[in-house]
Amino acid sequence: MTQDDDPLISIITVNFNGKKFLGNLFNSIFDLNYSPKKIQIIMVDNNSTDGSVEFVKKEFPQVEIIALKENKGYAGGNNEGFSRSKGKYIALINNDCVVEKDWLSEMLSIFMQSTDNSKIGVVGPKVVFYYPYLPIQLIANSKNQKEMGDSRKSRRLGVQIYDVKAGNAENNNNYRSTLNESVKYLDGFYPAESDERGKIYHWSQDNAILAVPIENLNKDLEIQFKVSSYLSPNRLKLVAGEEIFKDIKVSRKSKTVKIKIPKRFFAYRKDIIN
Numbered sequence: 001m002t003q004d005d006d007p008l009i010s011i012i013t014v015n016f017n018g019k020k021f022l023g024n025l026f027n028s029i030f031d032l033n034y035s036p037k038k039i040q041i042i043m044v045d046n047n048s049t050d051g052s053v054e055f056v057k058k059e060f061p062q063v064e065i066i067a068l069k070e071n072k073g074y075a076g077g078n079n080e081g082f083s084r085s086k087g088k089y090i091a092l093i094n095n096d097c098v099v100e101k102d103w104l105s106e107m108l109s110i111f112m113q114s115t116d117n118s119k120i121g122v123v124g125p126k127v128v129f130y131y132p133y134l135p136i137q138l139i140a141n142s143k144n145q146k147e148m149g150d151s152r153k154s155r156r157l158g159v160q161i162y163d164v165k166a167g168n169a170e171n172n173n174n175y176r177s178t179l180n181e182s183v184k185y186l187d188g189f190y191p192a193e194s195d196e197r198g199k200i201y202h203w204s205q206d207n208a209i210l211a212v213p214i215e216n217l218n219k220d221l222e223i224q225f226k227v228s229s230y231l232s233p234n235r236l237k238l239v240a241g242e243e244i245f246k247d248i249k250v251s252r253k254s255k256t257v258k259i260k261i262p263k264r265f266f267a268y269r270k271d272i273i274n
Contacts, residue, residue, distance in 0.1 A: 013041075
């Protein structure tokens, strides 16, 4: 199939006060390996007040804008986009996403390769979080609560982690709240708990994985967290790949730990599926 044979695809995004995301979104769409002549891009704006419409008109004049006078929500906004679409296929994308070059072509190939594509109604891509993640293994001794005299529970507890912050080492006094919210507690952590003061924390078992977002691959990463141990004293080892990069003495008394992680460890980074 040549580009002239490619079907027209309408891409619809619904926006409300998402101006800060739109540049990345539309730049990635215009960088697709799909013929620009065969793409119709529609932005449905739900009566934004942040200058989204004016920004897109100036920076991306190719985008068709449906400027609503009221906020019709996600479903209502997409319905407005459907009414304007001309494509054989319609692709929906959130305004805070970016796409890889083969986003459209790979999804289209599913339809094209099917022996009976009339039975395929929807195709979806794999969606990963915006930032790559550095998985950090936390290794500590643990103890069963019953063995420690607490007959109510039988969990094995290692260390308690809370108030995790992440940022570039050059700007360590200004951790990004969006990055902090994106920290992932993966294998080996119990679900989040809170105390009477509203502190949210996670207990680890003897081996757990904390995944920290990497905002900039060209700069060292700094993380900061507070930690205490069910066993006292105890030792907490932090491992990336097969390298131990921090060995910390911990106890029942909470302490703040601040660690600079050299960018060479980013070789162990991974994408995490949303």
